[in-house]
Amino acid sequence: xxxxxxxxxxxxxxxxxxxxxxxxxxxxxxxxxxxxxxxxxxxxxxxxxxxxxxxxxxxxxxxxxxxxxxxxxxxxxxxxxxxxxxxxxxxxxxxxxxxxxxxxxxxxxxxxxxxxxxxxxxxxxxxxxxxxxxxxxxxxxxxxxxxxxxxxxxxxxxxxxxxxxxxxxxxxxxxxxxxxxxxxxxxx
Numbered sequence: 001x002x003x004x005x006x007x008x009x010x011x012x013x014x015x016x017x018x019x020x021x022x023x024x025x026x027x028x029x030x031x032x033x034x035x036x037x038x039x040x041x042x043x044x045x046x047x048x049x050x051x052x053x054x055x056x057x058x059x060x061x062x063x064x065x066x067x068x069x070x071x072x073x074x075x076x077x078x079x080x081x082x083x084x085x086x087x088x089x090x091x092x093x094x095x096x097x098x099x100x101x102x103x104x105x106x107x108x109x110x111x112x113x114x115x116x117x118x119x120x121x122x123x124x125x126x127x128x129x130x131x132x133x134x135x136x137x138x139x140x141x142x143x144x145x146x147x148x149x150x151x152x153x154x155x156x157x158x159x160x161x162x163x164x165x166x167x168x169x170x171x172x173x174x175x176x177x178x179x180x181x182x183x184x185x186x187x188x
Contacts, residue, residue: 002028002076002185007083008035012042014081014102014173019049021178028185032073036061036085058085067091076188079181080139084116087139099139100184102177104169106151107135111144121162121169131155132165134172136180150180 004022008015012033019030033046033053046053056066067090070078080087080101087099103111103120109129110120124132133153138146152175154168 001026002188003031003074004028004181004185005032005034005070005073005075005078006030007078007080008033008040008042009037009084010040010042010082012040012045012082013170014177015042016045016049017174018079018081018178018181019046019051021182023049025182028076028182031075034066034070036083042082061085061088064090067094070094077181077185081177086113086143089141092139092141097138098188100136100149100181101139101144101146102173103135103137103144104132104166104173105135106131106133106153107137107144107148113143115144118162118166121165124156124165125160125162128158129156132169134169134176136177149184150176152176 006015006018015033022028022030030051033042033051035042035053035055036058038055043053054069060066078095078099092099105120110123131153133151135151136149140146152172154172
């Protein structure tokens with residue numbers, strides 16, 4: 001059985017989807033949720049789904065504390081599911097090619113610091129892109145620059161606003177993110 005640790009900062013819909021997907025798996029399971037926001041909905045979801053959670057501060061993240069807690073769960077894969085903080089170099093070094101992230105655009109478009117959630121969707125809408133999508137990529141020392149594992153696209157209408165784009169992206173995330181996580185685990 002392979003161990004997955006999910007990092008999330010927000011409501012946790014992607015985290016819950018991954019937890020539920022692997023609850024039926026004979027090959028992997030989510031063993032913990034790590035969160036850096038004390039009021040994040042993901043903490044309630046994790047508790048309801050009987051998955052241990054680890055809450056940490058921004059200051060803790062910059063010390064060896066989070067890395068030590070993470071090592072205790074012996075993760076085969078660390079999955080960032082709406083996690084907004086940059087991963088420290090010591091964690092990346094401890095888990096080379098074992099940390100993946102989902103980004104709500106077709107990288108390299110709309111990546112980088114500050115490009116998350118509605119910021120991305122507004123930029124896509126303003127540029128009237130004919131399509132957008134999700135990118136799952138390995139995490140390195142730079143925002144959204146790790147090797148791309150998978151991308152899934154959706155067509156846009158010229159009148160689509162950021163909210164409609166967000167809904168389309170959410171459907172892609174829910175459908176494909178757990179499958180990509182499983183594929184990465186199978187290749188290990």
